[in-house]
Amino acid sequence: MEIVVVFLFIAIVLFSADRLLLLLESRGHVNWRRTGRRDLSAEPTANLDSLLEDPDRGPVRRP
Structure with missing residues (x-):
């Protein structure tokens, strides 16, 4: 019963x-x-380069 x-x-x-x-x-x-589930292919994406560039000076150049 238990x-x-x-x-x-x-x-x-x-x-x-x-x-x-x-x-x-x-x-x-x-x-x-x-x-x-959300369709991730329809979501907006951002490239890594666009996240790292400075909007005032352009892309950051590293040696």
């Missing part, structure tokens, strides 16, 4: 955690089940 109580408790904890994560997802805090 094993049934343990499994019931685990099921309640998992269900509660799922509902909490769905609530947080609806508010935009996490991605859980409803939203898929």
Whole structure:
């Protein structure tokens, strides 16, 4: 009988955690089940050279 109580408790904890994560997802805090992964190829990218250059003097030259 104790094993049934343990499994019931685990099921309640998992269900509660799922509902909490769905609530947080609806508010935009996490991605859980409803939203898929972002397509990273569509995201804007920045080249390392453009991050290291000084906008006033142009690219930084190092020996």
